Amino acid sequence: MTFLQDALAVILVLGGTFFMLVGSIGINRLPDFFTRAHASGKVDTLGILMFLTGLAVFEGFTLNAAKLLLIIVFVAFTSPVAAHALARRALLYGMKPWYGNPKNEG
Amino acid sequence: MQTFFITIALVLCIALLIPFYRVYKGPTVFDRLLGSAAVGAKILTLILLFGLMFDRLDMFIDISLGYAILNFVGVIAMAKYFRSSARATK
Numbered sequence: 514m515t516f517l518q519d520a521l522a523v524i525l526v527l528g529g530t531f532f533m534l535v536g537s538i539g540i541n542r543l544p545d546f547f548t549r550a551h552a553s554g555k556v557d558t559l560g561i562l563m564f565l566t567g568l569a570v571f572e573g574f575t576l577n578a579a580k581l582l583l584i585i586v587f588v589a590f591t592s593p594v595a596a597h598a599l600a601r602r603a604l605l606y607g608m609k610p611w612y613g614n615p616k617n618e619g
Numbered sequence: 620m621q622t623f624f625i626t627i628a629l630v631l632c633i634a635l636l637i638p639f640y641r642v643y644k645g646p647t648v649f650d651r652l653l654g655s656a657a658v659g660a661k662i663l664t665l666i667l668l669f670g671l672m673f674d675r676l677d678m679f680i681d682i683s684l685g686y687a688i689l690n691f692v693g694v695i696a697m698a699k700y701f702r703s704s705a706r707a708t709k
Contacts, residue, residue: 523623526627529664530627530630530631530634533661533664534630534633536657537634537635537637537638537657538637540637540638540641540653540654540657541637541638541640541641546647546649546650546653549650549653553653553657557660561660561663561664564664568667568668568671571671572671572676577676577677577680580680580684581667581680583684584667584680584683584684584687587684587687588660588663588687591687591691592660592691594691594695595690595691595695595698596653596656598695599652599653599656599694599698601698602649602699602701603647603649606649606701608647608649
């Protein structure tokens, strides 16, 4: 039972770190602010949720796991809201979205 | 298990240092703000990982919850502050 719990925790933590790495690389490589906000709002949120779920599984049925579930719910609500608020403010500020590079089409 | 957690902490440090390039070289101020928000979200997970490594998860969970609330409130406040800012950076 303990081995199964540790294996599930290791899988979840590895997936969370992978998604956080992909989100961090996407913040640098994408060409526009709105695409970067997309990467930060979706991929990073999924990575953080998977990572914290893995820590809660490793902890077991204690009070700390309940607090970790509280943090998971809070992050799931607030991280996309922050990215959306930034993107909306940039759009109202007057930024033009990126419509693609015509030289790379075809 | 301890060596696994140390390895994960090293990978998370690498993933934390990557958005600092966007903070340094963002064309607009929103890029810098997004990079700093990403750095804060990764620091939260790193604090929890260190708390689990040192067997002090009771203390570090409260610290990380406060950090998450502070990060969210800071991003929302800056997004509302730049409503009337006039630094036109194309």
